[in-house]
Amino acid sequence: MPPKADKKDKVVTVKGNEAEEKILDYMRGVSHPARSAADLRRTALTRACYLACAQPTEKGSLTVKTYGKQTIFVFSQSQLTALNPEDMATLDADTKKAKGVADKRRKELRDLQAKIGEQEALPVTTDLVKTIESVTAENDLTIKTLGPLRGETAVAPMTADEMMAIDVEWDKWKKMWVDRKKVYKNLIDILAESPAYSNKEDLEDTVGVDDDDDETVEIERGEFFRPPTNTVRVGLAKRPLPSAMSASAPGVAQSLSSAKASSTPTSTTKTKRPRV
Structure with missing residues (x-):
């Protein structure tokens, strides 16, 4: 089925005093005559508008002005309500107060935005552990480098x-x-x-x-x-030292020296007798 056509807005028709009040409310809200002409263009006939504004004009609610062949109806300024000087001063003070509050709120907003930017620039919680480890390692390296300048040893002894x-x-x-x-x-x-x-x-x-x-x-x-040198020469073969004979045992060196001295044959020298 074809779509149904959109229903046109129902036009409400008013007559008498109600129609006059509608016209006055409209003219009171329009700031200048050109606005009223633009709003009524292609909406109401010119003659109908003229007849509708004629009766309020006779009562003094509207003012008519003629410019050549144009007739312009304007709401009577004398019927507009105006504030007295005291009310105007009060409104002026309220406006200045509201402006000061707005400036204060605007400054607070800038401060909050700056704080938000600082917080967003900080590392996230998940990266804090890695950042702390990196800073700690760098700090330890710096302290170790500055150690010799403080009179400490350049190389720490090894355990x-x-x-x-x-x-x-x-x-x-x-x-x-x-x-x-x-x-x-x-x-x-x-x-x-x-x-x-x-x-x-x-x-x-x-x-x-x-x-x-x-x-x-x-x-x-x-x-x-190099091979280990912890050996003792016995005859022509090299045999490793037993575990009980270590360099820390007392008297080992002396025993080895005495044994070597006793096993080495001594040579005798003959003295020549002088000839007679």
């Missing part, structure tokens, strides 16, 4: 647990390095026996194996890679 942890870590990586070096050496020796290669150097050159750098060679020759 026994820290030294033990470093030794364990070093032994782990040292064993891994030695094992891999041993596997590599055995593999190179096996491949070097092939007729395709004359010696091990040619094999390493063909495969593309680089020699160890100077730092690695220096570390391998250093004290960290």
Whole structure:
């Protein structure tokens, strides 16, 4: 079904005094005649408007002014209510007071907006933990850096647990390095026996194996890679010291010295007799 047409607004018709009051209320609310002409254009006929305004004009409620062929009806200014000077002063004081309150509220609004901006610039609660940890670490590093300037030692002494942890870590990586070096050496020796290669150097050159750098060679020759020296020479073989014989036991060094002295044969020298 086609949509129903919109119902037109019902026009209310008034007559007599009621119509006159409607006209006066309308003319009283219009600020200037041009406004009334614009509002009535295409709404009411010019003759009908003229007849409607003629009766209030005869009673003095409206004032008619003629400009050429135009007739303008204006509400009589004498019938408008005007405030006395006291009421005007009161309204002026109220206006100034309201303006002061508005300025105060406007300033409070700016302050609140500034505080809201400061709060929004702060980190959120979920990021506070990470921020505190970062600031604490930076603060500790700064204090540690300023330590030598305050007369403190530049390097803090290490505890026994820290030294033990470093030794364990070093032994782990040292064993891994030695094992891999041993596997590599055995593999190179096996491949070097092939007729395709004359010696091990040619094999390493063909495969593309680089020699160890100077730092690695220096570390391998250093004290960290040296075998333990806690041994005693007995005959021609080296045997490790028993656990009971440690460097801390009293008299161990003296016993070793005396045993070595007793086992070493003494040489005798003959003195030559002078000839007679």
